[in-house]
Amino acid sequence: MSNDVKTSRGVTGQRLVTILVAAAATAVVWVIVHLVFGVELSAQSGGTVQTVGLVAVILATLVAGFVAWGLLVLLQRFTKAPARNFLIVSAIGLLLSLGGPAGGETTGAKVGLAVLHLVAALVLVPGLARTAEKP
Structure with missing residues (x-):
C-alpha cells in the first residue's frame, strides 16, 4: 500500500472522528441545557x-x-492556502449561523442554541483545519 493511500485513509479517519466528536459534544450540551x-x-x-x-x-x-x-476539499483543490481559507470561511459561517439562535423563544433558548453553535464550531473548525494539506 502506498503512503498516499495510508495518508488519505488517515485524513479521512481524522475527519470522521472530528465530525462524530462534534456531534457527541453538541448532544452533551443539549442534554445539559435541556x-x-x-x-x-x-x-x-x-x-x-x-x-x-x-x-x-x-x-x-x-x-x-x-x-x-466538502468545503475543505474544494479549498484544497482550488486554493493555495486551504487551511487559512477554511478558517476564514468557517468564521464567517459561524457568525452568520448565530443569527439562528436569535430566534429563540426565551433568553435561555437563545443562549442554549448559541452555545450549541459555538461548541460545534469549536470542535469542527480546528479539527478539520488541521487535516488540510500543507502547501
Whole structure:
C-alpha cells in the first residue's frame, strides 16, 4: 500500500472522528441545557415555533460537519492556502449561523442554541483545519 493511500485513509479517519466528536459534544450540551437546566430549546422559524430536539441537534451537527469537510476539499483543490481559507470561511459561517439562535423563544433558548453553535464550531473548525494539506 502506498503512503498516499495510508495518508488519505488517515485524513479521512481524522475527519470522521472530528465530525462524530462534534456531534457527541453538541448532544452533551443539549442534554445539559435541556435536562439539567430545564431549558426548552425552541425557536421561531417561518412564523411557527419549532422545538429543537436531541436528534435534530445531532443531525444538524453531522450535516454541518460533512458540509465543512466538502468545503475543505474544494479549498484544497482550488486554493493555495486551504487551511487559512477554511478558517476564514468557517468564521464567517459561524457568525452568520448565530443569527439562528436569535430566534429563540426565551433568553435561555437563545443562549442554549448559541452555545450549541459555538461548541460545534469549536470542535469542527480546528479539527478539520488541521487535516488540510500543507502547501
